[in-house]
Every structure is written in structure tokens, then in C-alpha cells.
Amino acid sequence: MGCYCSKEAKTPGYEDPATLAAATPFTVNEVEALYELFKKLSSSIIDDGLIHKEEFQLALFRNKNRRNLFADRIFDLFDVKRNGVIEFGEFVRSLGVFHPDAPVDDKISFAFRLYDLRQTGYIEREELKEMVVALLHESDLVLSDDVIEMIVDKTYSDADKKGDGRIDEEERKEFVSKHPNMIKNMTLPYLKDITLAFPSFVMTSEVEDSEM
Known part of the structure; x- marks a missing residue:
């Protein structure tokens, strides 16, 4: 499977799937699927190709305003550069720790x-x-x-x-x-079998949240 990512504008902090696959337990195909997931998360509130804390909260709790120390700490550790946002490379490398095959x-x-x-x-x-x-x-x-x-x-x-x-x-x-x-x-077992269908399970909008 070729990397379709090269056919479109890349997000800030984008890293080549082959490079990320070499540094994590993920395969190139899985990194490409995670890129689709990342794009969905990073555009849920602010469409700038970066995951902000509110978007991270929304992904975890379906509510961008539900603050929690645990979620804040996870965000802080994913934000390796300490610049207040999570870039694609940081996202994949940090998720790699939760892979069943991670040390x-x-x-x-x-x-x-x-x-x-x-x-x-x-x-x-x-x-x-x-x-x-x-x-x-x-x-x-x-x-x-x-x-x-x-x-x-x-x-x-x-x-x-x-x-x-x-x-x-x-x-x-x-x-x-x-x-x-x-x-x-x-350890998140589902990280061992990521496909391009995986991102479709991500919660997407605040409108849906308010209707629940």
C-alpha cells in the first residue's frame, strides 16, 4: 500500500510513515491509518492539523469542557515539544507506548x-x-x-x-x-490491528454530543 499522504497537504509536524513505523511497533499501513484518525481529531474543533487540548478532551470524553487531571497528564506527555498542541509525529510515537508489543x-x-x-x-x-x-x-x-x-x-x-x-x-x-x-x-489491544476503517469509530461532532 502506497502512502496516499503524499498526495495532499501535510499537517504541521508531519513525519513520514516509514520513519514512524521504524520507531514504533506500528506498520507503515497502520501509521497511515493513524494519520486519518489524527486528521479527524485535529479538525474536530479547530481545523489546523494539530490536536488541541479541547479536541483531546472531546475525543476522550465526548465533551471538550470535562476537565480531568488524568486526561491533562496524558495530553502533556503526548505534547513532547511542550508547545500546547499534539503534532502527528508526537501522536504516533506516544500511542506506540500503548501498543501490546511495546516494551x-x-x-x-x-x-x-x-x-x-x-x-x-x-x-x-x-x-x-x-x-x-x-x-x-x-x-x-x-x-x-x-x-x-x-x-x-x-x-x-x-x-x-x-x-x-x-x-x-x-x-x-x-x-x-x-x-x-x-x-x-x-496497553490498548485494538492498536494491534489498526486498519483504515479504524478512524470511522472516532467521535466526530459536538452537535451529536448535545443531542445525546
């Missing part, structure tokens, strides 16, 4: 950075609590403050092997090796 160490590292809210190289207790609350909210689960504190305390005591009140990446890696379910959400 487990890459998944653990991504998840660690997800929880390292202050970007200090450590996960502090309050950061862990903030992410637990955000994940519960994103899953529409309601737990009492006492139960949340118990979850955080148990996780922290198990992971903080050095007992210094913070979790470093090595401690996190050791903890995940014993509790692999901790990074289960770092």
Missing part, C-alpha cells in the same frame, strides 16, 4: 511520568493521591475519603522500599513487576 519498560516509564506531576523524578504521596482521585473520577467511581487514604497508604508503603517518603522510578518498576495489573491500562 514493558517503556510502559512503566510512561506511567511513572504520568504520576510525577511536579516532574521531580519522584512520585510524592500527594501526587499519588491526586492521580488516584482523578482515575476514580474518570471511572465514575465514588469512594469515601477514608477508603482513598487506605488505598494510597497501602500503595505507598508497598512501593516506597527505601522508606524515604517518595517513590523513584526503580521502586516503581519493582512494584509493577509484582503487580502487573498496575499498568494494565497502558
Whole structure:
């Protein structure tokens, strides 16, 4: 299959599918399908070939105004250049971490950075609590403050092997090796079988949202 992308104007930050395929678990055909998905997402609100945070929110929640710390952190990690938008190359490379064939160490590292809210190289207790609350909210689960504190305390005591009140990446890696379910959400099975039909499943308009 030839790259039809060359027949049209490319989006800002566009990278050649062969280059991206070499750097990720995706095939060239899958990168081309992801390009169709990217174009759909990047034009859902502002048609400029870039995914803005509101468009990212819309894709995740069908609502551009539903703010969530978890979604914000995912966006920030996809936005490698830290310029407030996600370009095509960033989109594919970041999604590659969620591929079933991506190295487990890459998944653990991504998840660690997800929880390292202050970007200090450590996960502090309050950061862990903030992410637990955000994940519960994103899953529409309601737990009492006492139960949340118990979850955080148990996780922290198990992971903080050095007992210094913070979790470093090595401690996190050791903890995940014993509790692999901790990074289960770092694998998206459908990324292993992407076709050009895949983008058609993406939510498309705010009009549809308001009618639901």
C-alpha cells in the first residue's frame, strides 16, 4: 500500500510513515491509518492539523469542557515539544507506548511520568493521591475519603522500599513487576490491528454530543 499522504497537504509536524513505523511497533499501513484518525481529531474543533487540548478532551470524553487531571497528564506527555498542541509525529510515537508489543519498560516509564506531576523524578504521596482521585473520577467511581487514604497508604508503603517518603522510578518498576495489573491500562489491544476503517469509530461532532 502506497502512502496516499503524499498526495495532499501535510499537517504541521508531519513525519513520514516509514520513519514512524521504524520507531514504533506500528506498520507503515497502520501509521497511515493513524494519520486519518489524527486528521479527524485535529479538525474536530479547530481545523489546523494539530490536536488541541479541547479536541483531546472531546475525543476522550465526548465533551471538550470535562476537565480531568488524568486526561491533562496524558495530553502533556503526548505534547513532547511542550508547545500546547499534539503534532502527528508526537501522536504516533506516544500511542506506540500503548501498543501490546511495546516494551514493558517503556510502559512503566510512561506511567511513572504520568504520576510525577511536579516532574521531580519522584512520585510524592500527594501526587499519588491526586492521580488516584482523578482515575476514580474518570471511572465514575465514588469512594469515601477514608477508603482513598487506605488505598494510597497501602500503595505507598508497598512501593516506597527505601522508606524515604517518595517513590523513584526503580521502586516503581519493582512494584509493577509484582503487580502487573498496575499498568494494565497502558496497553490498548485494538492498536494491534489498526486498519483504515479504524478512524470511522472516532467521535466526530459536538452537535451529536448535545443531542445525546
